Amino acid sequence: MPELIKAIEPFRFYTRLHLSELTGLRASNLSQLLSLVKQVPGSCIYHHTHKFLQQHQYLSPEPPNDFAYWVSKVLGEEELGERLASIDTVQFSTIRLLRDKIAATIENYLKNNLSSKLKFAVEDGEFHFIKSVSFVLPTNYIAYDLREFADVVKNITIDSIYFHIFESRLRLEKKTNDFSNWIETSIGDKELSDKISRLDPYTYTLEDLRKTIIKIVEQKLRD
Protein backbone atom coordinates (compact mmCIF):
# COMPACT_ATOMS: atom_id res chain seq x y z
CA MET A 1 0.00 0.00 0.00
CA PRO A 2 1.53 3.34 -1.03
CA GLU A 3 2.21 5.80 1.76
CA LEU A 4 -0.40 8.49 2.32
CA ILE A 5 0.52 11.95 1.12
CA LYS A 6 0.77 14.39 4.00
CA ALA A 7 -0.91 17.68 3.23
CA ILE A 8 1.23 20.79 2.82
CA GLU A 9 -1.36 22.59 4.92
CA PRO A 10 -3.83 20.63 7.06
CA PHE A 11 -7.52 21.04 6.42
CA ARG A 12 -9.28 22.80 9.25
CA PHE A 13 -13.01 22.12 9.27
CA TYR A 14 -15.23 25.08 9.92
CA THR A 15 -18.91 25.07 10.57
CA ARG A 16 -21.56 27.51 9.59
CA LEU A 17 -24.60 28.04 11.73
CA HIS A 18 -27.31 30.40 10.69
CA LEU A 19 -30.18 32.53 11.84
CA SER A 20 -33.09 33.60 9.69
CA GLU A 21 -33.69 37.34 9.85
CA LEU A 22 -37.15 38.56 8.91
CA THR A 23 -37.38 41.63 6.70
CA GLY A 24 -41.11 42.36 6.84
CA LEU A 25 -41.01 42.53 3.01
CA ARG A 26 -43.67 40.47 1.26
CA ALA A 27 -44.97 39.90 -2.26
CA SER A 28 -48.46 38.83 -3.21
CA ASN A 29 -48.08 38.72 -7.00
CA LEU A 30 -45.38 38.21 -9.62
CA SER A 31 -44.74 41.91 -10.26
CA GLN A 32 -44.08 42.51 -6.57
CA LEU A 33 -41.91 39.41 -6.38
CA LEU A 34 -39.83 40.61 -9.33
CA SER A 35 -39.45 44.09 -7.92
CA LEU A 36 -38.32 42.78 -4.53
CA VAL A 37 -35.99 40.13 -6.00
CA LYS A 38 -34.15 43.03 -7.65
CA GLN A 39 -33.78 45.10 -4.49
CA VAL A 40 -33.54 42.85 -1.42
CA PRO A 41 -30.10 42.19 0.10
CA GLY A 42 -28.07 39.36 -1.43
CA SER A 43 -28.48 37.50 1.87
CA CYS A 44 -32.20 37.15 1.04
CA ILE A 45 -31.53 35.63 -2.39
CA TYR A 46 -29.03 33.31 -0.75
CA HIS A 47 -31.55 32.25 1.90
CA HIS A 48 -34.33 31.45 -0.54
CA THR A 49 -32.11 29.45 -2.86
CA HIS A 50 -30.36 27.43 -0.14
CA LYS A 51 -32.72 27.04 2.80
CA PHE A 52 -34.19 23.79 1.49
CA LEU A 53 -30.79 22.10 1.65
CA GLN A 54 -30.58 22.34 5.39
CA GLN A 55 -34.25 21.83 6.12
CA HIS A 56 -34.61 18.53 4.32
CA GLN A 57 -31.49 16.53 4.96
CA TYR A 58 -32.70 13.08 3.97
CA LEU A 59 -35.50 13.49 1.48
CA SER A 60 -36.49 16.70 -0.21
CA PRO A 61 -40.20 17.22 -0.90
CA GLU A 62 -39.74 20.69 -2.34
CA PRO A 63 -38.20 22.23 -5.43
CA PRO A 64 -34.73 23.64 -4.82
CA ASN A 65 -35.70 27.22 -4.24
CA ASP A 66 -38.49 29.03 -2.45
CA PHE A 67 -39.33 31.19 -5.46
CA ALA A 68 -40.16 28.12 -7.56
CA TYR A 69 -42.23 26.62 -4.75
CA TRP A 70 -44.28 29.77 -4.20
CA VAL A 71 -44.85 30.51 -7.86
CA SER A 72 -46.09 26.95 -8.52
CA LYS A 73 -47.97 26.12 -5.35
CA VAL A 74 -49.41 29.46 -4.38
CA LEU A 75 -49.86 31.30 -7.68
CA GLY A 76 -50.42 28.14 -9.71
CA GLU A 77 -47.85 29.19 -12.33
CA GLU A 78 -46.41 25.72 -12.91
CA GLU A 79 -44.44 26.63 -16.01
CA LEU A 80 -42.61 29.54 -14.41
CA GLY A 81 -42.15 27.38 -11.32
CA GLU A 82 -40.39 24.77 -13.41
CA ARG A 83 -38.17 27.38 -15.06
CA LEU A 84 -37.15 28.77 -11.66
CA ALA A 85 -36.63 25.30 -10.17
CA SER A 86 -34.35 24.31 -13.02
CA ILE A 87 -32.01 27.29 -12.74
CA ASP A 88 -28.61 25.63 -12.51
CA THR A 89 -27.38 27.33 -9.34
CA VAL A 90 -23.99 25.64 -9.46
CA GLN A 91 -23.17 27.57 -12.66
CA PHE A 92 -23.28 30.91 -10.85
CA SER A 93 -20.22 32.11 -9.03
CA THR A 94 -21.82 35.05 -7.23
CA ILE A 95 -25.17 35.82 -5.62
CA ARG A 96 -25.46 38.87 -7.88
CA LEU A 97 -25.37 36.71 -11.01
CA LEU A 98 -27.85 34.26 -9.53
CA ARG A 99 -30.19 37.11 -8.62
CA ASP A 100 -29.96 38.49 -12.19
CA LYS A 101 -30.89 35.10 -13.58
CA ILE A 102 -33.92 34.72 -11.29
CA ALA A 103 -35.11 38.24 -12.10
CA ALA A 104 -34.63 37.72 -15.86
CA THR A 105 -36.55 34.43 -15.72
CA ILE A 106 -39.55 36.07 -14.05
CA GLU A 107 -39.32 39.16 -16.29
CA ASN A 108 -39.27 37.13 -19.52
CA TYR A 109 -42.17 35.02 -18.39
CA LEU A 110 -44.25 38.07 -17.52
CA LYS A 111 -43.58 39.63 -20.96
CA ASN A 112 -45.17 36.62 -22.65
CA ASN A 113 -47.87 35.91 -20.06
CA LEU A 114 -49.49 39.24 -19.28
CA SER A 115 -52.46 37.67 -17.51
CA SER A 116 -50.11 36.20 -14.93
CA LYS A 117 -49.74 39.69 -13.50
CA LEU A 118 -53.34 39.47 -12.35
CA LYS A 119 -52.85 36.46 -10.11
CA PHE A 120 -52.64 37.20 -6.40
CA ALA A 121 -51.73 34.97 -3.50
CA VAL A 122 -54.53 34.06 -1.12
CA GLU A 123 -54.53 35.70 2.29
CA ASP A 124 -51.65 34.35 4.41
CA GLY A 125 -50.05 33.05 1.22
CA GLU A 126 -47.71 35.95 0.50
CA PHE A 127 -44.02 35.40 -0.17
CA HIS A 128 -42.05 36.62 2.83
CA PHE A 129 -38.47 37.66 2.23
CA ILE A 130 -36.03 36.32 4.79
CA LYS A 131 -32.32 37.03 5.18
CA SER A 132 -29.74 34.45 6.08
CA VAL A 133 -27.26 35.48 8.78
CA SER A 134 -24.26 33.15 8.92
CA PHE A 135 -21.99 32.49 11.88
CA VAL A 136 -18.76 30.83 10.80
CA LEU A 137 -16.57 29.19 13.41
CA PRO A 138 -13.71 26.71 13.46
CA THR A 139 -14.43 23.22 14.74
CA ASN A 140 -11.88 21.02 16.53
CA TYR A 141 -11.58 18.73 13.51
CA ILE A 142 -8.38 18.86 11.43
CA ALA A 143 -7.20 16.50 8.68
CA TYR A 144 -3.55 16.00 7.70
CA ASP A 145 -4.14 13.46 4.95
CA LEU A 146 -6.96 11.97 2.87
CA ARG A 147 -7.63 9.12 5.31
CA GLU A 148 -8.17 11.57 8.17
CA PHE A 149 -10.16 13.77 5.83
CA ALA A 150 -12.59 10.94 4.96
CA ASP A 151 -12.94 9.99 8.62
CA VAL A 152 -13.80 13.53 9.62
CA VAL A 153 -16.30 13.95 6.77
CA LYS A 154 -18.07 10.85 8.10
CA ASN A 155 -18.55 12.46 11.48
CA ILE A 156 -18.84 16.22 11.18
CA THR A 157 -22.20 17.96 11.09
CA ILE A 158 -23.93 18.56 7.81
CA ASP A 159 -23.57 22.27 8.63
CA SER A 160 -19.84 21.90 8.19
CA ILE A 161 -20.19 20.06 4.87
CA TYR A 162 -22.69 22.68 3.81
CA PHE A 163 -20.27 25.49 4.63
CA HIS A 164 -17.33 24.06 2.72
CA ILE A 165 -19.35 23.04 -0.35
CA PHE A 166 -21.99 25.72 -0.78
CA GLU A 167 -21.34 28.79 1.28
CA SER A 168 -17.64 29.23 0.67
CA ARG A 169 -18.05 28.83 -3.08
CA LEU A 170 -21.03 31.08 -3.70
CA ARG A 171 -21.39 33.40 -0.75
CA LEU A 172 -17.70 33.91 -0.08
CA GLU A 173 -17.04 33.79 -3.85
CA LYS A 174 -14.13 31.33 -3.70
CA LYS A 175 -14.93 29.89 -7.17
CA THR A 176 -14.64 26.27 -6.08
CA ASN A 177 -15.57 24.35 -2.97
CA ASP A 178 -13.07 24.17 -0.08
CA PHE A 179 -12.60 20.41 -0.28
CA SER A 180 -11.54 20.48 -3.94
CA ASN A 181 -9.32 23.46 -3.32
CA TRP A 182 -7.47 21.73 -0.45
CA ILE A 183 -7.13 18.43 -2.29
CA GLU A 184 -5.61 20.18 -5.28
CA THR A 185 -3.33 22.65 -3.51
CA SER A 186 -2.30 20.78 -0.37
CA ILE A 187 -2.53 17.12 -1.41
CA GLY A 188 -1.65 17.80 -5.04
CA ASP A 189 -4.33 15.50 -6.46
CA LYS A 190 -5.95 17.44 -9.30
CA GLU A 191 -7.93 14.44 -10.55
CA LEU A 192 -9.63 13.84 -7.19
CA SER A 193 -10.17 17.55 -6.74
CA ASP A 194 -11.94 17.74 -10.12
CA LYS A 195 -14.10 14.73 -9.32
CA ILE A 196 -15.53 16.50 -6.29
CA SER A 197 -15.88 19.89 -7.97
CA ARG A 198 -17.74 18.30 -10.88
CA LEU A 199 -20.56 17.12 -8.58
CA ASP A 200 -23.73 19.17 -8.79
CA PRO A 201 -24.30 19.46 -5.03
CA TYR A 202 -27.74 21.01 -5.49
CA THR A 203 -29.16 17.75 -6.73
CA TYR A 204 -28.23 15.83 -3.57
CA THR A 205 -29.57 15.94 -0.06
CA LEU A 206 -26.76 16.82 2.34
CA GLU A 207 -26.58 13.27 3.70
CA ASP A 208 -26.29 11.88 0.17
CA LEU A 209 -23.63 14.45 -0.62
CA ARG A 210 -21.66 13.37 2.45
CA LYS A 211 -21.86 9.72 1.35
CA THR A 212 -20.86 10.57 -2.22
CA ILE A 213 -17.78 12.54 -1.16
CA ILE A 214 -16.69 9.77 1.23
CA LYS A 215 -17.15 7.19 -1.54
CA ILE A 216 -15.04 9.18 -4.02
CA VAL A 217 -12.23 9.76 -1.50
CA GLU A 218 -12.24 6.16 -0.23
CA GLN A 219 -12.14 4.85 -3.77
CA LYS A 220 -9.05 6.98 -4.31
CA LEU A 221 -7.47 5.65 -1.11
CA ARG A 222 -8.08 2.06 -2.27
CA ASP A 223 -6.54 2.78 -5.70
Place this chain on the structure above:
Amino acid sequence: MANIEEYIPIVGQPIIDDLRLLAEKLKGKVIQQVNSTAVGGGVAEILSRMVPLLKELGIDTRWDVIKGGEQFFEVTKKIHNALHGRPEEITQQDFDIFMETSQKNIEALDIYGDIVFVHDPQPIALIKKRSGNKWIWRCHIDVSNPNQRVWGFLENFMTNYDSAVFSSPGFSQRLPIRQFLISPSIDPLSDKNRELPQEIIDSVLRKYNIKKDKPIITQISRFDRLKDPVGVIEAYKQVKKYFDCQLILAGGSAADDPESGHVLEEVKTRSGHDKDIHILLLPQDDIVVNALQRASDVIVQKSLKEGFGLTVAEALWKAKPVVASNVGGIPLQIKHKYSGLLCHSIDGASFAIKQFLANPGYAKKLGENGREHIRNNFLIMRHIREYMLLFLSLYHREDIIYL
Protein backbone atom coordinates in the same frame (compact mmCIF):
# COMPACT_ATOMS: atom_id res chain seq x y z
CA MET B 1 -34.12 15.66 33.96
CA ALA B 2 -31.91 14.66 31.04
CA ASN B 3 -28.44 16.12 30.67
CA ILE B 4 -26.83 17.16 27.42
CA GLU B 5 -24.97 13.89 26.91
CA GLU B 6 -28.24 11.98 26.77
CA TYR B 7 -29.21 13.78 23.57
CA ILE B 8 -26.22 12.41 21.66
CA PRO B 9 -27.99 9.19 20.54
CA ILE B 10 -30.82 11.31 19.12
CA VAL B 11 -29.01 14.19 17.39
CA GLY B 12 -25.40 12.96 17.18
CA GLN B 13 -22.18 14.03 18.91
CA PRO B 14 -21.20 16.78 16.42
CA ILE B 15 -24.40 18.75 17.08
CA ILE B 16 -23.56 18.78 20.77
CA ASP B 17 -19.97 19.77 19.96
CA ASP B 18 -21.30 22.78 18.04
CA LEU B 19 -23.37 23.84 21.03
CA ARG B 20 -20.30 23.72 23.23
CA LEU B 21 -18.34 25.82 20.73
CA LEU B 22 -21.07 28.46 20.73
CA ALA B 23 -21.42 28.42 24.50
CA GLU B 24 -17.71 29.26 24.77
CA LYS B 25 -18.40 32.49 22.88
CA LEU B 26 -21.03 33.50 25.43
CA LYS B 27 -18.91 32.86 28.53
CA GLY B 28 -19.35 35.59 31.10
CA LYS B 29 -22.73 36.81 29.84
CA VAL B 30 -25.76 36.55 32.11
CA ILE B 31 -29.03 35.73 30.36
CA GLN B 32 -32.21 36.73 32.16
CA GLN B 33 -35.42 35.12 30.88
CA VAL B 34 -38.70 36.75 31.88
CA ASN B 35 -42.27 35.56 31.32
CA SER B 36 -45.62 35.58 33.08
CA THR B 37 -46.16 32.03 34.29
CA ALA B 38 -43.94 29.33 35.72
CA VAL B 39 -46.33 26.50 34.82
CA GLY B 40 -48.78 25.83 31.99
CA GLY B 41 -48.61 26.74 28.33
CA GLY B 42 -45.83 26.34 25.79
CA VAL B 43 -43.55 29.17 26.96
CA ALA B 44 -43.15 27.89 30.51
CA GLU B 45 -42.66 24.40 29.16
CA ILE B 46 -39.84 25.43 26.85
CA LEU B 47 -38.14 27.56 29.50
CA SER B 48 -38.27 24.79 32.07
CA ARG B 49 -36.17 22.63 29.71
CA MET B 50 -34.10 25.37 28.09
CA VAL B 51 -32.79 27.10 31.22
CA PRO B 52 -31.13 24.02 32.81
CA LEU B 53 -29.62 22.95 29.47
CA LEU B 54 -28.13 26.41 28.83
CA LYS B 55 -26.72 26.33 32.36
CA GLU B 56 -25.20 22.93 31.70
CA LEU B 57 -23.49 24.38 28.65
CA GLY B 58 -21.89 26.93 30.95
CA ILE B 59 -24.13 29.91 30.16
CA ASP B 60 -25.36 31.70 33.25
CA THR B 61 -29.11 31.66 32.55
CA ARG B 62 -31.80 32.58 35.04
CA TRP B 63 -35.57 32.78 34.85
CA ASP B 64 -37.88 35.34 36.45
CA VAL B 65 -41.67 35.44 36.42
CA ILE B 66 -43.61 38.72 36.67
CA LYS B 67 -46.51 39.06 39.06
CA GLY B 68 -50.05 39.99 38.14
CA GLY B 69 -53.53 39.73 39.58
CA GLU B 70 -56.73 38.41 38.05
CA GLN B 71 -57.58 41.75 36.44
CA PHE B 72 -54.15 42.01 34.82
CA PHE B 73 -54.39 38.53 33.32
CA GLU B 74 -57.90 39.21 32.07
CA VAL B 75 -56.51 42.21 30.21
CA THR B 76 -53.50 40.29 28.87
CA LYS B 77 -55.86 37.55 27.68
CA LYS B 78 -57.81 40.24 25.79
CA ILE B 79 -54.53 41.52 24.36
CA HIS B 80 -53.61 37.98 23.38
CA ASN B 81 -56.93 37.47 21.59
CA ALA B 82 -56.72 40.86 19.88
CA LEU B 83 -53.23 40.11 18.59
CA HIS B 84 -54.67 36.92 17.13
CA GLY B 85 -57.11 39.16 15.26
CA ARG B 86 -60.19 38.31 17.31
CA PRO B 87 -62.55 41.26 17.79
CA GLU B 88 -62.06 42.41 21.37
CA GLU B 89 -63.35 45.42 23.18
CA ILE B 90 -60.28 46.90 24.80
CA THR B 91 -60.86 50.04 26.78
CA GLN B 92 -58.53 52.71 28.05
CA GLN B 93 -59.17 51.25 31.50
CA ASP B 94 -57.73 47.94 30.29
CA PHE B 95 -54.57 49.67 29.13
CA ASP B 96 -54.41 51.47 32.48
CA ILE B 97 -54.67 48.16 34.36
CA PHE B 98 -51.91 46.77 32.17
CA MET B 99 -49.65 49.73 32.86
CA GLU B 100 -50.39 49.77 36.58
CA THR B 101 -49.29 46.14 37.03
CA SER B 102 -46.38 46.67 34.64
CA GLN B 103 -45.20 49.59 36.74
CA LYS B 104 -45.27 47.43 39.88
CA ASN B 105 -43.20 44.79 38.11
CA ILE B 106 -40.78 47.39 36.82
CA GLU B 107 -40.24 48.49 40.40
CA ALA B 108 -40.12 45.01 41.92
CA LEU B 109 -38.13 43.00 39.40
CA ASP B 110 -34.37 43.08 39.62
CA ILE B 111 -32.87 43.44 36.14
CA TYR B 112 -29.39 41.95 36.25
CA GLY B 113 -28.96 40.27 32.84
CA ASP B 114 -26.44 41.30 30.23
CA ILE B 115 -29.16 40.05 27.92
CA VAL B 116 -32.78 40.33 29.03
CA PHE B 117 -35.03 37.97 27.12
CA VAL B 118 -38.68 38.90 27.52
CA HIS B 119 -41.42 36.49 26.41
CA ASP B 120 -44.80 37.62 25.08
CA PRO B 121 -46.79 40.81 25.77
CA GLN B 122 -47.39 40.43 29.51
CA PRO B 123 -43.90 41.61 30.62
CA ILE B 124 -43.17 43.77 27.54
CA ALA B 125 -43.20 47.08 29.46
CA LEU B 126 -40.16 46.01 31.49
CA ILE B 127 -38.11 47.56 28.68
CA LYS B 128 -38.68 50.88 30.46
CA LYS B 129 -36.02 49.65 32.85
CA ARG B 130 -33.46 49.38 30.07
CA SER B 131 -29.96 50.58 30.90
CA GLY B 132 -26.76 49.56 29.12
CA ASN B 133 -27.77 45.93 28.53
CA LYS B 134 -29.29 44.14 25.54
CA TRP B 135 -33.00 43.35 25.28
CA ILE B 136 -34.89 40.82 23.16
CA TRP B 137 -38.65 40.51 22.86
CA ARG B 138 -39.84 37.02 21.98
CA CYS B 139 -43.37 36.90 20.56
CA HIS B 140 -44.89 33.41 20.72
CA ILE B 141 -48.25 34.58 19.34
CA ASP B 142 -49.70 34.48 15.82
CA VAL B 143 -49.61 38.19 14.95
CA SER B 144 -50.23 37.81 11.23
CA ASN B 145 -53.35 39.94 11.44
CA PRO B 146 -53.27 41.82 14.75
CA ASN B 147 -55.74 44.33 16.09
CA GLN B 148 -53.98 47.54 15.08
CA ARG B 149 -54.78 49.48 18.24
CA VAL B 150 -53.27 46.79 20.45
CA TRP B 151 -50.32 46.28 18.11
CA GLY B 152 -49.69 50.05 18.14
CA PHE B 153 -49.78 50.05 21.95
CA LEU B 154 -47.22 47.24 22.12
CA GLU B 155 -45.09 48.70 19.33
CA ASN B 156 -44.23 51.63 21.59
CA PHE B 157 -42.40 49.15 23.82
CA MET B 158 -41.22 46.77 21.11
CA THR B 159 -39.23 49.36 19.21
CA ASN B 160 -37.05 49.99 22.27
CA TYR B 161 -35.81 46.42 22.23
CA ASP B 162 -32.68 45.44 20.29
CA SER B 163 -34.37 42.56 18.47
CA ALA B 164 -37.69 40.78 18.22
CA VAL B 165 -38.25 37.09 17.55
CA PHE B 166 -41.26 35.53 15.83
CA SER B 167 -42.25 31.92 15.12
CA SER B 168 -43.41 32.26 11.54
CA PRO B 169 -42.45 34.51 8.59
CA GLY B 170 -46.07 35.64 8.29
CA PHE B 171 -45.89 37.29 11.71
CA SER B 172 -43.21 39.75 10.74
CA GLN B 173 -44.21 43.40 10.30
CA ARG B 174 -42.09 46.32 9.17
CA LEU B 175 -40.24 47.32 12.33
CA PRO B 176 -37.26 49.57 12.96
CA ILE B 177 -35.51 46.81 14.94
CA ARG B 178 -34.04 43.49 13.79
CA GLN B 179 -36.47 40.58 13.69
CA PHE B 180 -35.53 36.92 13.67
CA LEU B 181 -37.41 33.78 12.82
CA ILE B 182 -36.96 31.11 15.47
CA SER B 183 -39.36 28.24 15.79
CA PRO B 184 -40.00 26.74 19.18
CA SER B 185 -39.14 23.12 19.80
CA ILE B 186 -39.93 19.99 21.70
CA ASP B 187 -37.68 18.07 24.03
CA PRO B 188 -37.48 14.43 22.91
CA LEU B 189 -36.41 13.33 26.40
CA SER B 190 -39.07 15.14 28.41
CA ASP B 191 -41.88 13.18 30.01
CA LYS B 192 -44.17 14.47 27.28
CA ASN B 193 -42.12 13.06 24.44
CA ARG B 194 -39.90 10.22 25.60
CA GLU B 195 -40.66 6.63 24.62
CA LEU B 196 -43.19 4.99 26.92
CA PRO B 197 -43.66 1.32 27.72
CA GLN B 198 -47.00 -0.07 26.50
CA GLU B 199 -48.05 -0.81 30.08
CA ILE B 200 -48.01 2.87 30.97
CA ILE B 201 -50.04 3.77 27.88
CA ASP B 202 -52.57 1.09 28.75
CA SER B 203 -52.78 2.19 32.37
CA VAL B 204 -53.50 5.78 31.34
CA LEU B 205 -56.28 4.61 29.02
CA ARG B 206 -57.73 2.52 31.84
CA LYS B 207 -57.54 5.45 34.23
CA TYR B 208 -59.67 7.56 31.90
CA ASN B 209 -61.93 4.67 30.96
CA ILE B 210 -60.95 4.67 27.30
CA LYS B 211 -61.11 1.34 25.48
CA LYS B 212 -58.87 0.66 22.51
CA ASP B 213 -61.71 -1.06 20.65
CA LYS B 214 -62.13 1.64 17.99
CA PRO B 215 -59.80 4.20 16.39
CA ILE B 216 -58.89 7.12 18.62
CA ILE B 217 -58.83 10.68 17.28
CA THR B 218 -57.24 13.13 19.68
CA GLN B 219 -56.74 16.83 20.08
CA ILE B 220 -54.52 17.92 22.94
CA SER B 221 -54.82 21.59 23.78
CA ARG B 222 -55.98 24.02 26.38
CA PHE B 223 -59.73 24.70 26.31
CA ASP B 224 -59.39 27.87 24.32
CA ARG B 225 -61.67 29.10 21.51
CA LEU B 226 -58.67 29.66 19.27
CA LYS B 227 -57.98 25.91 19.43
CA ASP B 228 -61.54 25.33 18.12
CA PRO B 229 -62.44 22.31 20.27
CA VAL B 230 -66.08 22.67 19.18
CA GLY B 231 -64.95 22.51 15.54
CA VAL B 232 -63.11 19.28 16.35
CA ILE B 233 -66.34 17.77 17.71
CA GLU B 234 -68.14 18.79 14.50
CA ALA B 235 -65.43 17.17 12.38
CA TYR B 236 -65.56 14.01 14.52
CA LYS B 237 -69.33 13.81 14.08
CA GLN B 238 -68.90 13.88 10.31
CA VAL B 239 -66.26 11.15 10.46
CA LYS B 240 -68.38 9.07 12.84
CA LYS B 241 -71.00 8.57 10.10
CA TYR B 242 -68.50 6.41 8.21
CA PHE B 243 -66.02 5.16 10.81
CA ASP B 244 -66.89 3.94 14.27
CA CYS B 245 -64.31 5.95 16.17
CA GLN B 246 -63.83 7.86 19.40
CA LEU B 247 -62.62 11.34 20.20
CA ILE B 248 -60.39 12.56 23.00
CA LEU B 249 -60.26 16.27 23.76
CA ALA B 250 -57.71 16.69 26.49
CA GLY B 251 -55.95 19.66 27.96
CA GLY B 252 -55.03 21.51 31.09
CA SER B 253 -55.39 25.15 31.97
CA ALA B 254 -52.71 27.81 32.24
CA ALA B 255 -52.45 30.15 35.19
CA ASP B 256 -52.64 33.16 32.85
CA ASP B 257 -55.80 32.01 30.97
CA PRO B 258 -59.01 32.90 32.83
CA GLU B 259 -61.28 32.00 29.87
CA SER B 260 -60.79 28.24 29.76
CA GLY B 261 -63.65 27.35 32.16
CA HIS B 262 -66.27 28.87 29.87
CA VAL B 263 -64.87 27.10 26.82
CA LEU B 264 -64.86 23.77 28.64
CA GLU B 265 -68.57 24.19 29.39
CA GLU B 266 -69.30 24.93 25.72
CA VAL B 267 -67.41 21.80 24.70
CA LYS B 268 -69.32 19.62 27.17
CA THR B 269 -72.62 21.00 25.93
CA ARG B 270 -71.72 20.39 22.29
CA SER B 271 -70.62 16.81 22.92
CA GLY B 272 -74.05 15.95 24.29
CA HIS B 273 -74.32 12.40 25.54
CA ASP B 274 -71.94 10.77 23.06
CA LYS B 275 -70.05 8.16 25.13
CA ASP B 276 -67.31 8.05 22.53
CA ILE B 277 -66.30 11.64 23.22
CA HIS B 278 -63.85 11.82 26.11
CA ILE B 279 -63.36 15.31 27.49
CA LEU B 280 -60.45 15.31 29.89
CA LEU B 281 -59.45 18.33 31.93
CA LEU B 282 -55.99 17.19 32.87
CA PRO B 283 -53.83 18.26 35.73
CA GLN B 284 -50.24 19.09 34.68
CA ASP B 285 -49.19 15.54 33.89
CA ASP B 286 -46.95 15.14 30.87
CA ILE B 287 -46.87 11.36 31.00
CA VAL B 288 -50.64 11.30 30.54
CA VAL B 289 -50.42 13.59 27.50
CA ASN B 290 -47.62 11.47 26.08
CA ALA B 291 -49.62 8.27 26.59
CA LEU B 292 -52.78 9.70 25.03
CA GLN B 293 -50.84 10.85 21.97
CA ARG B 294 -49.16 7.48 21.61
CA ALA B 295 -52.50 5.66 21.98
CA SER B 296 -54.09 7.74 19.21
CA ASP B 297 -54.64 6.71 15.61
CA VAL B 298 -54.98 10.26 14.29
CA ILE B 299 -54.02 13.49 16.01
CA VAL B 300 -55.81 16.72 15.20
CA GLN B 301 -54.85 20.34 15.81
CA LYS B 302 -57.70 22.34 14.38
CA SER B 303 -56.64 25.74 15.71
CA LEU B 304 -58.09 28.91 14.24
CA LYS B 305 -54.89 30.74 15.13
CA GLU B 306 -51.66 29.28 16.37
CA GLY B 307 -48.38 30.82 17.46
CA PHE B 308 -46.58 27.64 16.54
CA GLY B 309 -48.53 24.59 17.66
CA LEU B 310 -46.10 22.50 19.69
CA THR B 311 -48.66 19.72 19.97
CA VAL B 312 -48.18 19.13 16.23
CA ALA B 313 -44.44 18.63 16.71
CA GLU B 314 -45.14 16.35 19.68
CA ALA B 315 -47.50 14.20 17.62
CA LEU B 316 -45.18 14.05 14.61
CA TRP B 317 -42.25 13.12 16.84
CA LYS B 318 -44.34 10.09 17.85
CA ALA B 319 -44.73 9.36 14.11
CA LYS B 320 -48.48 9.92 14.28
CA PRO B 321 -50.56 10.99 11.28
CA VAL B 322 -51.64 14.56 11.95
CA VAL B 323 -54.48 16.66 10.58
CA ALA B 324 -53.94 20.32 11.39
CA SER B 325 -55.08 23.76 10.31
CA ASN B 326 -52.97 25.68 7.85
CA VAL B 327 -52.36 28.53 10.30
CA GLY B 328 -49.46 30.13 12.16
CA GLY B 329 -46.41 27.92 12.53
CA ILE B 330 -48.21 24.70 11.59
CA PRO B 331 -47.30 24.75 7.85
CA LEU B 332 -43.63 24.95 8.90
CA GLN B 333 -44.10 21.55 10.54
CA ILE B 334 -46.43 19.93 8.04
CA LYS B 335 -45.84 19.90 4.31
CA HIS B 336 -49.27 18.90 3.01
CA LYS B 337 -49.43 15.25 1.92
CA TYR B 338 -45.76 14.77 2.87
CA SER B 339 -45.64 14.99 6.65
CA GLY B 340 -49.32 15.31 7.47
CA LEU B 341 -52.52 16.81 6.09
CA LEU B 342 -53.39 20.50 6.33
CA CYS B 343 -56.97 21.74 6.44
CA HIS B 344 -58.84 25.04 6.33
CA SER B 345 -62.28 24.06 7.63
CA ILE B 346 -64.30 21.54 9.61
CA ASP B 347 -65.22 19.74 6.39
CA GLY B 348 -61.56 19.67 5.36
CA ALA B 349 -60.56 18.28 8.74
CA SER B 350 -63.13 15.50 8.64
CA PHE B 351 -62.16 14.57 5.07
CA ALA B 352 -58.49 14.35 6.06
CA ILE B 353 -59.26 12.25 9.16
CA LYS B 354 -61.28 9.87 6.98
CA GLN B 355 -58.38 9.61 4.51
CA PHE B 356 -56.07 8.53 7.32
CA LEU B 357 -58.53 6.06 8.84
CA ALA B 358 -59.22 4.50 5.45
CA ASN B 359 -55.54 4.29 4.43
CA PRO B 360 -53.38 3.17 7.36
CA GLY B 361 -50.31 2.66 5.14
CA TYR B 362 -50.53 6.24 3.89
CA ALA B 363 -51.08 7.47 7.45
CA LYS B 364 -48.02 5.56 8.65
CA LYS B 365 -45.78 6.92 5.89
CA LEU B 366 -46.76 10.54 6.53
CA GLY B 367 -46.23 10.03 10.25
CA GLU B 368 -42.73 8.66 9.65
CA ASN B 369 -41.83 11.55 7.35
CA GLY B 370 -43.12 13.89 10.02
CA ARG B 371 -40.84 12.36 12.66
CA GLU B 372 -37.74 12.93 10.51
CA HIS B 373 -38.80 16.49 9.74
CA ILE B 374 -39.12 17.17 13.47
CA ARG B 375 -35.76 15.50 14.16
CA ASN B 376 -34.04 17.80 11.66
CA ASN B 377 -35.78 21.03 12.53
CA PHE B 378 -37.81 21.18 15.72
CA LEU B 379 -35.92 19.53 18.56
CA ILE B 380 -34.63 21.51 21.52
CA MET B 381 -30.97 21.27 20.45
CA ARG B 382 -31.70 23.33 17.30
CA HIS B 383 -33.63 25.78 19.44
CA ILE B 384 -30.80 26.19 21.95
CA ARG B 385 -28.35 26.72 19.07
CA GLU B 386 -30.53 29.44 17.55
CA TYR B 387 -30.98 31.19 20.89
CA MET B 388 -27.23 31.25 21.37
CA LEU B 389 -26.80 32.65 17.85
CA LEU B 390 -29.47 35.22 18.65
CA PHE B 391 -27.55 36.30 21.76
CA LEU B 392 -24.37 36.58 19.70
CA SER B 393 -26.18 38.57 16.98
CA LEU B 394 -26.75 41.33 19.53
CA TYR B 395 -23.04 42.08 19.34
CA HIS B 396 -22.67 41.82 15.52
CA ARG B 397 -24.55 43.59 12.73
CA GLU B 398 -23.08 41.82 9.68
CA ASP B 399 -24.72 39.08 7.59
CA ILE B 400 -21.62 36.89 7.73
CA ILE B 401 -20.04 36.76 11.17
CA TYR B 402 -16.71 35.09 11.90
CA LEU B 403 -16.50 33.93 15.47
